[in-house]
Amino acid sequence: xxxxxxxxxxxxxxxxxxxxxxxxxxxxxxxxxxxxxxxxxxxxxxxxxxxxxxxxxxxxxxxxxxxxxxxxxxxxxxxxxxxxxxxxxxxxxxxxxxxxxxxxxxxxxxxxxxxxxxxxxxxxxxxxxxxxxxxxxxxxxxxxxxxxxxxxxxxxxxxxxxxxxxxxxxxxxxxxxxxxxxxxxxxxxxxxxxxxxxxxxxxxxxxxxxxxxxxxxxxxxxxxxxxxxxxxxxxxxxxxxxxxxxxxxxxxxxxxxxxxxxxxxxxxxxxxxxxxxxxxxxxxxxxxxxxx
Numbered sequence: 001x002x003x004x005x006x007x008x009x010x011x012x013x014x015x016x017x018x019x020x021x022x023x024x025x026x027x028x029x030x031x032x033x034x035x036x037x038x039x040x041x042x043x044x045x046x047x048x049x050x051x052x053x054x055x056x057x058x059x060x061x062x063x064x065x066x067x068x069x070x071x072x073x074x075x076x077x078x079x080x081x082x083x084x085x086x087x088x089x090x091x092x093x094x095x096x097x098x099x100x101x102x103x104x105x106x107x108x109x110x111x112x113x114x115x116x117x118x119x120x121x122x123x124x125x126x127x128x129x130x131x132x133x134x135x136x137x138x139x140x141x142x143x144x145x146x147x148x149x150x151x152x153x154x155x156x157x158x159x160x161x162x163x164x165x166x167x168x169x170x171x172x173x174x175x176x177x178x179x180x181x182x183x184x185x186x187x188x189x190x191x192x193x194x195x196x197x198x199x200x201x202x203x204x205x206x207x208x209x210x211x212x213x214x215x216x217x218x219x220x221x222x223x224x225x226x227x228x229x230x231x232x233x234x235x236x237x238x239x240x241x242x243x244x245x246x247x248x249x250x251x252x253x254x255x256x257x258x259x260x261x262x263x264x265x266x267x268x269x270x271x272x273x274x275x276x277x278x279x280x281x282x283x284x285x286x287x288x289x290x291x292x
Contacts, residue, residue, distance in 0.1 A: 006037055008242040009039070016051075031268070040065065043091040064095065082130065090134060103144030106148050108131075151188055159184070160188050161189065161198070164178040177237075178204060179207070181209060183207070196226075209242040248262075
């Protein structure tokens with residue numbers, strides 16, 4: 001289990017101006033993180049030049065995430081909306097290639113939205129067709145595309161690791177992986193260790209988040225068991241601490257993720273606790289599974 005430890009920039013807040021980016025990256029390095037993950041709210045408005053300048057200057061690796069909105073939902077029955085979604089994911093993949101990131105992942109198969117009905121077979125076929133093209137585009141660019149299962153209140157179609165893996169296999173995704181997030185897994189998975197074991201070959205990225213999405217290590221999620229399951233599965237991907245506090249991000253994110261409370265006031269302390277928690281859990285898991 002050789003993956004690096006990273007931190008999601010949103011732990012520090014959503015200010016990705018020159019000043020905000022400098023603070024976030026400097027703080028991450030001082031704590032000991034090797035990676036920074038950025039969420040591209042809109043790939044077409046993403047500050048490519050600032051990111052290209054600031055992240056490497058601090059010696060950090062870069063990971064990129066995204067979430068399609070209702071106006072760019074590749075599962076939509078409206079062809080223009082679905083086409084816009086495919087174009088959006090394609091642009092995100094291009095950005096990953098331009099910045100030297102290994103890929104992009106997140107809610108790339110539908111919208112970050114609350115759906116009023118479940119998927120139909122037609123919905124699934126429509127998404128599979130577009131993901132197949134995006135998989136080929138990722139291969140052409142030399143990057144990978146990740147599917148992040150999220151809970152039923154934030155999207156549909158892919159809520160579990162099994163569903164993500166099945167969709168990847170359905171499209172014969174050769175440049176795709178499953179992106180785990182413990183917050184969502186805590187809601188949707190019946191057997192987290194079992195789902196990890198079943199889908200081990202496709203697991204490529206991990207968000208480590210608490211059941212309440214606040215400071216990692218301060219909630220009820222079984223982080224020790226999670227890391228042991230990944231060690232047994234010989235997981236080789238990275239780990240990114242993720243958390244949010246309503247007092248540090250703008251109203252759109254507050255509303256989207258339902259951040260009705262401020263989980264913490266000091267983001268540097270929150271990020272440091274998360275790092276120490278993940279580092280300890282990773283080391284303990286490796287020692288327990290491979291004591292020699």
